[in-house]
Amino acid sequence: MARIAFQLKLREGAAEAYDAAHCTVWPEMLALLARSGIREYSIFRRDQLLFLYMHVVDFEQAWSKIEHDPVNQRWQAEMAQFFEPVTELRPGERFPMMQEVFYMP
């Protein structure tokens, strides 16, 4: 399993509603994530900044599967209102990915 992290930003004033939505993630969305091989998935927030961390064998493969699933499409349609547009993607990126520069088991 690889350790994967990326960052996202919330719109000003969206934090409370974003947190509330993530207390009650739909069971079918959790099932899709689990079925796609996502484990140990945490989302951390400070003010508008989100840090998303997970374990997965192949992130690109897993997220391609998630992205095309109608459950995720409905979920993302509800979440879209909370996010700042992502402006600094690099070629080939679907999210602003972070590089692991240190790891200690």
Next chain:
Amino acid sequence: MARIAFQLKLREGAAEAYDAAHCTVWPEMLALLARSGIREYSIFRRDQLLFLYMHVVDFEQAWSKIEHDPVNQRWQAEMAQFFEPVTELRPGERFPMMQEVFYMP
């Protein structure tokens, strides 16, 4: 074990040297972290932004122990050159801590 995350910022131009230092963290620094109960410690970086993630039973207790150890003091003295000053601490914080708003095992 709690899942803990916080963020830090590097000075412009310091990323390469910071990454290099974290490829060769001193064995005595790794031993201090392990002895203090830190596990699954990852540092992720994108440009100047760092996300630090770890498992620990009691972060405040563990970091108080680490902070007072001369090995850590020597390590931090070497690392200090790489960091932007932290300007947005809240009362009682030693780092800009992030709150976990979602978790899926």
